[in-house]
Amino acid sequence: MAQAVAALARVERVTLNGLAYDGLKRALLSGRLEPGTTLTLRQLADELGTSMMPVREAVTRLAAENALAVLPNRGIVVPALDANEAADIWEQRIRLEGDASARAARHADGDTVSRLRELAAAVESAAHAGDLHDVLERNSEFQWSIYRAAQSRVLLQLIEILRMQSVPHCTAALRVLIGERPAYFARSFHNHSALVEAIARGDAAAARRIKQTDLKEFRDFVNETHRRPR
Amino acid sequence: MAQAVAALARVERVTLNGLAYDGLKRALLSGRLEPGTTLTLRQLADELGTSMMPVREAVTRLAAENALAVLPNRGIVVPALDANEAADIWEQRIRLEGDASARAARHADGDTVSRLRELAAAVESAAHAGDLHDVLERNSEFQWSIYRAAQSRVLLQLIEILRMQSVPHCTAALRVLIGERPAYFARSFHNHSALVEAIARGDAAAARRIKQTDLKEFRDFVNETHRRPR
DNA sequence: TATAGTTTTCTGTGATCACAGATGTCAATT
DNA sequence: AATTGACATCTGTGATCACAGAAAACTATA
Known part of the structure; x- marks a missing residue:
């Protein structure tokens, strides 16, 4: 005792x-x-x-x-990434976060799924409320919950390392996009619920594909923004 | 100046x-x-x-x-790995070190290739000389040279992290294998030269396949040894 | 007024010390 | 003889201080 x-x-x-x-x-x-x-x-x-x-x-x-x-x-x-490093990080992020999503689909139980549904809904409601800080916060919580559901310490460690390098590289672009391309976020939310449902029915391949598509779209937006003359 | x-x-x-x-x-x-x-x-x-x-x-x-x-x-x-962690690490090592080998095949120039040939030969001669410590040392040098030739800081970082966790998990098994299964090492050396030649002709797919096969064989040997009752 | 030289200030790095928690030792007690 | 207690010793953690290097500010010079 x-x-x-x-x-x-x-x-x-x-x-x-x-x-x-x-x-x-x-x-x-x-x-x-x-x-x-x-x-x-x-x-x-x-x-x-x-x-x-x-x-x-x-x-x-x-x-x-x-x-x-x-x-x-x-x-x-906080270090800046050159184009090569950024490309390498995106490549590995897409693979590893896709892996984690697929594993989440295999391992998630009912409680986890309903928790994910709640979190996805929270992101969407925050978006409708227009609280951008809240959107980012809850979106982050949603994604990490999926990666934790993959139940792999190793995967989580690698994703954390890549994200810590990648996120600062994205934030400036993200701020611009929030103002100019709200449509992007709507699509992202659709991906969110599609991802949760794929996980709910244990469809690992779909979960991987949806997450990877989502990430690639985000990458393209970030790259597009960085290419702009300031 | x-x-x-x-x-x-x-x-x-x-x-x-x-x-x-x-x-x-x-x-x-x-x-x-x-x-x-x-x-x-x-x-x-x-x-x-x-x-x-x-x-x-x-x-x-x-x-x-x-x-x-x-x-x-x-x-x-120095932490011990449980079976799940070890499996996760192997999975990611096989993917990332395969990636690195493929990239090395794409990026390696003539100087790098001849340097790799020298290092592979050094491993083999150390093996014939029977100096096990020297074999491991030169083998390590050979492999890291390939990963450096991939010219990706990110890939190198992830491989280092995984290897630092993985190598201690393997050493005890490795010591046993050195004594009991010298045939394994001979095959490993054959893989080495095949890998270098794949890199020399820029065959990324072959380089990946050879490296991954090599790693999987090593993993199986390590697992087999760990399963033995002591 | 512009420039070169000096000083002042701010930085991370490393050493030394004090401290609390955990472990192992050893003796006193039952 | 076994068990419980106190005590000594070891550990990482954190604070404080001294130091050398680099940037910035300032001053004297042309």
């Missing part, structure tokens, strides 16, 4: 280091940080109310994953 | 942190660390002749990549 309690208590050990890491990761994955944004350890430490130490380790971890870059004596920067 | 010198000097900035990271990464990728091996920060710091600080950051980075695991107050351990 005492052992069970201890096991529960040990589920997650909170460290300032981990807190800083999660915070930065969330900031990257949610698109709050764009390429070129510069940070400093002391500034981040002040924001967290801690010393530089925990922030340092968090930044080091993210730098190891190429999500941040540390400039010798000039701060920390 | 002074700028050129500065640019050269800036190519790589040596930090103790990076030194410790590279050292541990090499140890993991070369199979010198097996699952269950425990380390401590102070011990590693003593070995490097530095303070705990650089080692800490290196370990944190590797822990973020799931190559090491830090136990709260009980040291650092």
Whole structure:
């Protein structure tokens, strides 16, 4: 009994280091940080109310994953991707997130499916309400729920790494698209419900295809935006 | 001119942190660390002749990549994989290392090909000489040269992450196999030269197929060994 | 007024120390 | 003799400080 309690208590050990890491990761994955944004350890430490130490380790971890870059004596920067790197990342994202969607279709049980339906509905209602920040937040929650449903730590790790590099590259384009191409989002929501239904009936091939089509469309929009003269 | 010198000097900035990271990464990728091996920060710091600080950051980075695991107050351990994780890693390794081989076939120039021929020959001669440590070392060098020839930072990053988790899982099996199944290695060398020749003639599909077959055979051997009662 | 040289400030890096939690040792107790 | 308790030792975590390098600001010079 005492052992069970201890096991529960040990589920997650909170460290300032981990807190800083999660915070930065969330900031990257949610698109709050764009390429070129510069940070400093002391500034981040002040924001967290801690010393530089925990922030340092968090930044080091993210730098190891190429999500941040540390400039010798000039701060920390969110790196920009060149065209080749971006293409490589898209290729792998499309494959891995397609894989994860297919696996989700194979592994998802009834509870997971109904949870996904709720999340997809939440995205759509947020879109109708016109709250763009809320749309992005809930959309992110929806997609990660699918990837978690794939029940593969490895897949999740690889997708996280690619997304942390990819999302900042997309956010500027995304902001433009939100203003100019609301039609794109409507289609994306249609894909969402089609994806959930494919998962619901265990159709792995369809789930992969829908997710990959969705990602490719998004990639093309992002590329188109980047090609524009500013 | 002074700028050129500065640019050269800036190519790589040596930090103790990076030194410790590279050292541990090499140890993991070369199979010198097996699952269950425990380390401590102070011990590693003593070995490097530095303070705990650089080692800490290196370990944190590797822990973020799931190559090491830090136990709260009980040291650092090389994690063991369960069957599901191992299967997932194999699946992704086979895909990504196949991708990399195919890309190497598309991108490799004459110099790279002749370098690969040399490295493949070096593996074979080390095998005939019977120096097992040397075989593994040169084999590793050969394979990474192919992956570098793929000219994709992203692919290389993902392969590194998967290999750091996978190699320790394989080493115990590998040691057994070296003793009992030398025939396996002979076949592996044949695959090596076939792979190099596929790359030389720019046959991406063949390069992928050969690499994937090679990896699958190795995976099957490792699994077979793990299934044995000890 | 423009430019070259100096200084000041800010950066990440590394060392040292204090601390709390977990483990293992050893003795006292039943 | 087995078990429980206290204690010593080990661990990673976090804070504080010193330092060298790079950029920026400032000053003196032409």
